[in-house]
Each structure stands twice: as C-alpha cells, then as structure tokens.
Amino acid sequence: MQSMKETICAISCLILFPLLAPAQNARLGPFDAGITLAVGSAADSPPRDAAVGQLLNLNQQPSRFIRAFYPDLLRESVFDAATSAWRQARLDQQVGSTAMATGGTDLVARPGTPEFIGLAMQFGGITQSVSGSTATFRGNADAMLRSLAGEPLTCIGCMGTKGLKNLNFVATFDLSHQGTESVTPSGSAQATQTMTPTAILLPKSTRQLSSFTASYAIYNPKDTRSDQYQKEWSGWYTKHAPELQSAGNSLLETVSVFLDPVQRDKAYGDLRAEYTGKLDKATTRTEFEQLLSEYLDKVQKIAEQDVPQLVGVLANAVQAYSKYAQEYNDLVKELQGKPQVSVEYTFDRPVNQPETHNIRGVFGTNPFGGGALFSLNGAVTLYGKRPVDANYGAVRDAQFAIQFDRPLGDIVSHSAVFSLAAYGQYQFDPTVIKFTSGNLAPNTNITLPGEAQALLGKKGATGIAQAKITFKMGKNGPEVPFALTWATRKELINANNSLGAHIGLTYNLDNLFNH
C-alpha cells in the first residue's frame, strides 16, 4: 500500500511538473524570455541595452507583437506545424526501461534517447509471470555533465561533446517487489528464553537499483546535435532553397505590410527612443513589465492608425507564417527515413534471481518515409556469477524483436502513437530462482544454511506479441502508454497463452527545455 501511495505521488509529480511554471502576464507571455534576459542584467548596462533593443524591435520575431495585440487572432496552434516540429515528430526516443523482467511496457527498445533526461513509471510484467512497477531515470552523459557544471539547461541546444553526447545512462528502480534478508540475532531479549534462532528472515526493501543500462548511439542522424543530422539538414536546405526562399520572401512581404508603415511613422521612432531609455533604467521586473505593457499599447495605437484594415493584414501574416511552416514538414518527412544504430549494455539484478548482463543491438529505420518507425533488436543475456556446480549454462537467453510505430494523425501534431511488436526469446535453461539463507529447503523443515538456487519453468522458446497505444498529453506533456501483451508462455510458471495489460507514464524532459 505504501508503495502504491509513493507510486501515485510520483505520477502526480510527473504530470503536474510541466504545469508548475511561474504564472505570467498573458499579454507579455511572448516576451517573457526577453524580459527575463533584460531584468537579469544591470540597469543602464550594455547587456540591458542590447536586451531592451531586441524586445522593442518590431522586426525581431514580429509574431510576438501580433500575439500581444490580438491574442485571439494568432493562437499558438497556428504555429503547431513549425513549433518544435522535428522534436514532436520523433518516435524514436526510448524513455522507459528496456529491462523486461518486471514492470516494463516496452517490448522493443527504440534506437534514440532523450538529449537530456527522461523519466518513466511503468506497470506490468512482460516475459515473467510476476507483474511489478518500475521507475526509470534516463539521462544523457553530456547534458548531465553540463548541467552539473552549472551550464544553462538551454545548452541542450548546443552541439554537445563528441562521444559523450551519444552516451546515455539508464537506472531502473523496482518499486513493488519485496525480498527477504537473513540476519543473525545478537542474542535473546528474554532472560528465561533459552532458544535463540540462528537466523531471522527480515523483509528487505527492493526499492533500489534493479537494473543499470549504458547505451551508445553509433549512428543517429535524428539527433539534432549529431554531425550526421547537421549534414543532412544542410543537404535539405540546398535541395529546397528555391522553395524555402520563395516562402521566406513571401512571409517577409506579408509582414512588411504591417511592420513598415509603423516603423516609418516618426511617432514610433520617438516612442521607441523614449521607452529604450525608460526600460534601460527600470530596476524591478514589475516596473519593467509595466513599461513594456505601456509601450505595446502605444505601438498598437500607432499600428491601428497607420495600417488600414490592420486585423485583415495580420490575418494574412498568420497565413504566411503557416505556409512557411509547411516547408518544414518536408524536412521532417525526409529525415524520418534515415536509419539509426545503437548498442546498449544492461546489468540486471531481478528480485530473487541471479544477476544478468544483457547486450543489445538496436536498429531503427523507416524505408518508406513518412512518420512511421521500424525498430529491430537483437540481444543476448548472460548470467553473472554461477555456482561451480551449476546445472545451467552461462548464456541465459537470446532475443530478437521487431516493432512498428505509427503516429495516429498528423506526422507532427499527432496525439497518439500506435505500436505493434513481436518478440522472440530462446531460453537455454529453465529460469533460475535464488533462495536466500534462512529459507526452508523445498518440501522440508530444514533451514537453508546459505544461498541456494532452483530451476523453475522450462527452457525453450517464448513468443510475445504486443499492441500498444501511447497517448501524448499535450505538446510538451508526458506520454501514457497502454499495452496489451500476449505471450506463448511465461518464464517462471508453466502458463501458456497468457494475456497481460500494461500501463506507464513517461516524460521526456527535452520537451520542457525546448519550447
């Protein structure tokens, strides 16, 4: 029950975290980053002057002014096609655990990873009969080191450190299974008690690291920091330069109808000079925001006076933005087809089972273009330490898996992803179960003096099929996967044709730090 409460708390935090951003004046929202930059620098300093200049400059991202003047005319949804289109269209990022003993929802590992941090809570059990819940923390080595060094989180957009940027670490914590630990009592608590047990089994919390994964992206042209992506992007620009420049010039021509008359009005020049001086000297954020709000009011009045049919002109500008954004969909579609290759190593220590080492190769591709993704996995699992007289071999199993992911809806703005997966595993021996010292030997009253192992289930092939729908909770919110899994058998018990349901909650923090 305690574990359930903690799990619910963790889920709530994951959902609410993106909603906890500081409240701001809605009208000044588009200017928030600029305001923060300006008030973060000393009054009357060159950095303040530069930040103020960019805030007041009508030519600098003029959609900020359109939103401030007429919020209903230019809602954020207009820009969905352009806003983080590349990130929204990516299906290849693996956030949850790929260690499948308990508590996983992912049958197949995808080839990409978050560029900063990913978090996941998952419930269910895929290959084994015991269901569980896990919490997974996934982090990029380069981004974590930069963060620890005190560099800004927005540096996630920088090019990263060669080698480190391709390296990811994953820690998975088993939240549900309780083990036991044998301890030796230090003595009797009662003087009259003559018999003291030699060993006592105490409940042992397993809310600790249950698996650790290191993955390395060998070839990942979907990572915007990679040389491959930059090269592909450059090739895309060269290929589409005429269309892009046509759309760009059309956009500039359209916004000029609004921007140029205002800037050519002497009153605007005087206003800008006046508020440059005032904002340079503002000492508090409140004062700064009040002055900026006044400036926007006055610019809007000048625009309404100087631009005939201003609302219609701005509506045309919105359409031009949309047309420009459409060109970017070509980029998304073209780069989606590029293959990705990664390898990962997982050290797994499932409850009451021997430790294992898993080596997995992951290949992702989309030979047909569009937004879909095919992921292929090949893996082998080796036992860690084995008793010298073990009745089982060093190789636990070999795995092969394939998954097809397809966005439901638009390639960029889809609200869900449908996945079909198939997984095959050949287990070379029955599953090994560990008995800690203090347990009774099977069918006896004899207390085991030390750790013992037993074989459960049977060796052989296991086939698993999975259908999954992953819902995206908003553009930058968490994702909720629901999966139904059918397995030919389970590892621990002789249960054939078992059907299981799985649910999870994953959050890619890249979304939080990238608009």
Next chain:
Amino acid sequence: MACVLDHDASGHTDFTTKTNSTATVKVSATGQARFTGARLNSSAVAIQSGDTVIVTFVAGLNILKFTVAVANISDTVVISEICGADSQILEQFPNDPNDPVTGFSVFAF
C-alpha cells in the same frame, strides 16, 4: 574593410550608417544556419551561399528583414556584419521555432 553599421545611441532605430554605404550581413549559429529570405525596404535581396546578403542603404530609414532557419531549433542565432578583421555582431538571440523573422532598422544620413 571597416564596418559601416553603428549602434543608434538615440534608440530611434537599431543602427545608423552613411547613405549609399554597403554592408555584408551573415547568419551563423553553433550548428547549421541559413537565410531563407531577405528583404530591404520593399525589395527582396539575393541570398549568397545560403547565409550571406550584401545590402546598400539609401538615405533615411532602411528596414532590413530576414527569415532564418537553423538545424537545431534550440540554437543561438547570430547576425553579424562581415567587415574583415573588424566583423561585429549585430544581433544575437535564441532561435524561436515559432517565428523565423528577424531584422533591424538602419537610418542612413
């Protein structure tokens, strides 16, 4: 080659320059960056090598606008005037994937 654009200390415009002066303006970022459109006053300007424009300012107010595309949406966009060893940064700002338009006003006298 000296730079021709000076910061406008009066705050009326972004820069000042002399009439008929010519500036070479380039876009860059940590990753790939390109101009996808350029416009001076009421005319489109040719883009050279994808990232450079050369413009001549007429007397009075000049309005120079660009659309910018960067490979990495979180990159920092830098608009510079290229003037040999004395090149200067005109604008530097985090890319906003919502809006590719940028630019500045120049008063030539």
